[in-house]
Amino acid sequence: MENKPxxxxxxxxxxxxxxxxxxxxVHFFTDDPGLYASxxxxxxxxxxxxxxxxxxxxxxxxxxxxxxxxxxxxxxFGISEWAYRLPGLIFFMIGLVYTWLFTKKFYGWETAAxxxxxxxxxxxxxxGNTDLRAEPYLMGLIIGxxxxxxxxxQRFKVKHLLLAALFTAFAIMTKGIFVITAIYGAxxxxxxxxxxxxxxxxxxxxxxxxxxxxxxLPEFYALYxxxxxxxxxxxxxxxxxxxxxxxxxxxxxxxxxxTGPINRKTSGSIFFYGHTLLWAFxxxxxxxxxxxxxxxxxxxxxxxxxxxYAISGxxxxxxxxxxSRFQLPFYTNAIFPLFxxxxxxxxxxxxxxxxxxxxxxxxWLFIILLPVAVITLNKLxxxxxxxxxxxxxxxxxxxxxxxxxKISEANxxxxxxxxxxxxxxxxxxNTVFYNEIIPYxxxxxxxxxxxxxxxxxxxxxxxxxxxxxxxxxxxxxxxxVPIEQFNSFKPGHASAFYxxxxxxxxxxxxxxxxxxxxxxxxxPRENILPAFINANTRYTVLxxxxxxxxx
Numbered sequence: 001m002e003n004k005p006x007x008x009x010x011x012x013x014x015x016x017x018x019x020x021x022x023x024x025x026v027h028f029f030t031d032d033p034g035l036y037a038s039x040x041x042x043x044x045x046x047x048x049x050x051x052x053x054x055x056x057x058x059x060x061x062x063x064x065x066x067x068x069x070x071x072x073x074x075x076x077f078g079i080s081e082w083a084y085r086l087p088g089l090i091f092f093m094i095g096l097v098y099t100w101l102f103t104k105k106f107y108g109w110e111t112a113a114x115x116x117x118x119x120x121x122x123x124x125x126x127x128g129n130t131d132l133r134a135e136p137y138l139m140g141l142i143i144g145x146x147x148x149x150x151x152x153x154q155r156f157k158v159k160h161l162l163l164a165a166l167f168t169a170f171a172i173m174t175k176g177i178f179v180i181t182a183i184y185g186a187x188x189x190x191x192x193x194x195x196x197x198x199x200x201x202x203x204x205x206x207x208x209x210x211x212x213x214x215x216x217l218p219e220f221y222a223l224y225x226x227x228x229x230x231x232x233x234x235x236x237x238x239x240x241x242x243x244x245x246x247x248x249x250x251x252x253x254x255x256x257x258x259t260g261p262i263n264r265k266t267s268g269s270i271f272f273y274g275h276t277l278l279w280a281f282x283x284x285x286x287x288x289x290x291x292x293x294x295x296x297x298x299x300x301x302x303x304x305x306x307x308x309y310a311i312s313g314x315x316x317x318x319x320x321x322x323x324s325r326f327q328l329p330f331y332t333n334a335i336f337p338l339f340x341x342x343x344x345x346x347x348x349x350x351x352x353x354x355x356x357x358x359x360x361x362x363x364w365l366f367i368i369l370l371p372v373a374v375i376t377l378n379k380l381x382x383x384x385x386x387x388x389x390x391x392x393x394x395x396x397x398x399x400x401x402x403x404x405x406k407i408s409e410a411n412x413x414x415x416x417x418x419x420x421x422x423x424x425x426x427x428x429x430n431t432v433f434y435n436e437i438i439p440y441x442x443x444x445x446x447x448x449x450x451x452x453x454x455x456x457x458x459x460x461x462x463x464x465x466x467x468x469x470x471x472x473x474x475x476x477x478x479x480x481v482p483i484e485q486f487n488s489f490k491p492g493h494a495s496a497f498y499x500x501x502x503x504x505x506x507x508x509x510x511x512x513x514x515x516x517x518x519x520x521x522x523x524p525r526e527n528i529l530p531a532f533i534n535a536n537t538r539y540t541v542l543x544x545x546x547x548x549x550x551x
Contacts, residue, residue, distance in 0.1 A: 023130030094140030169215030189312020283366030314338030442522025
């Protein structure tokens with residue numbers, strides 16, 4: 001391969017890393033990161049490692065691995081947004097490394113470079129690394145497991161056995177048992193489509209399963225000592241709740257079939273991820289669908305493919321998500337490495353005449369659409385300071401011009417320009433968009449108010465469990481008082497209660513006795529409405545939140 005594309009692949013990769021890390025210190029906007037960071041913070045406050053708490057109450061919803069990683073980060077670097085995000089970003093980078101290693105093993109150097117850039121520039125990859133949940137961890141763990149399983153399938157090595165089991169166990173301790181759908185599904189797909197049916201029963205796979213179970217034992221222990229050992233605890237409104245049963249069934253599969261304690265009241269469309277991936281995996285979503293179609297057609301026509309792991313594991317878990325009722329856009333981020341591996345060969349490879357035309361149209365659609373969307377968004381936001389947007393326009397224009405001048409092959413040129421367009425949009429979101437909208441989160445402003453000098457002895461409470469930004473940013477423990485107990489609750493010390501507008505309405509209707517300490521402006525949603533983006537109509541969707549005290 002000539003040196004010019006190598007240089008630009010490296011340049012875009014460096015820019016992609018910078019963009020994905022650009023949001024590391026941004027304040028949280030959505031509830032989940034605030035909740036997860038608060039739980040990790042409580043591990044330090046309570047000097048616990050195996051038991052999870054929120055608002056000083058037992059918490060049973062997700063496995064422990066990400067909280068343990070954040071716990072170590074908080075211990076090393078102190079409690080902050082960037083220390084919360086750092087472990088997830090490290091596992092995202094592990095995902096990039098294993099995407100490279102896996103793709104290079106089966107497709108060669110250049111396709112591996114393309115796969116890495118696809119993964120690093122997908123829109124929801126960038127968004128998910130700022131609005132960080134469990135998925136960046138799973139990016140590294142799932143593709144890492146599959147890479148070592150592929151090595152183990154080709155030749156038994158203790159290194160592959162141990163690392164495959166360890167990564168699989170960590171993945172299970174991150175999101176639950178369901179992740180083996182992608183990992184073991186990738187292996188089964190590979191063996192079945194290669195017609196190696198007998199090898200399914202080889203002893204090394206039993207060893208893999210047993211070692212995975214052994215490495216998962218810390219999760220079983222943690223759940224046992226917090227819940228199974230204490231049947232008197234009230235969880236989900238009832239006693240005798242088994243944490244181990246929750247982990248093995250209710251936490252994921254129970255949700256998917258809507259039988260667990262936490263469930264969706266409405267059923268979702270099986271086509272949810274079909275249209276969600278068009279923007280979440282942009283600018284590569286349409287090419288991914290084309291690549292899946294071509295691979296399935298090749299399999300049907302009995303053509304031998306370099307590997308079957310990626311399409312087997314990725315499509316199988318995508319189908320599981322689609323048929324579940326828990327359909328959230330960020331769920332598929334975990335298998336973006338598999339999607340990138342499936343998509344990479346069609347980005348530069350030789351296609352049919354119609355395929356080449358489709359690839360060109362799709363890529364230029366996003367090359368034009370993403371910058372136009374950013375400029376339009378900036379116009380509506382009307383930021384006071386346009387330094388970032390001007391700097392970003394100049395930077396990415398220079399990179400785009402260099403690509404146009406230096407790269408002669410049309411397919412490589414359009415691929416790199418697609419990356420540039422995606423990174424321009426991602427950097428804008430992390431440097432301008434979030435900084436414009438986060439000041440309207442009243443929970444953060446209320447927490448900063450009680451963190452001021454003079455409130456050191458204040459005891460802080462909330463009246464519902466949906467105020468996790470406040471819980472995280474408050475530099476003292478926050479306890480939950482159920483709203484119906486507010487009138488009878490006697491703090492016995494100086495106290496403040498964080499109250500949102502629906503809670504305030506309830507207190508007024510029930511003639512509760514309280515005094516307002518401070519009022520803050522708040523945008524109460526996580527989904528961002530057009531009226532909120534538009535500076536001229538933003539005030540129409542803002543509400544008030546309060547700090548109150550009892551008297």
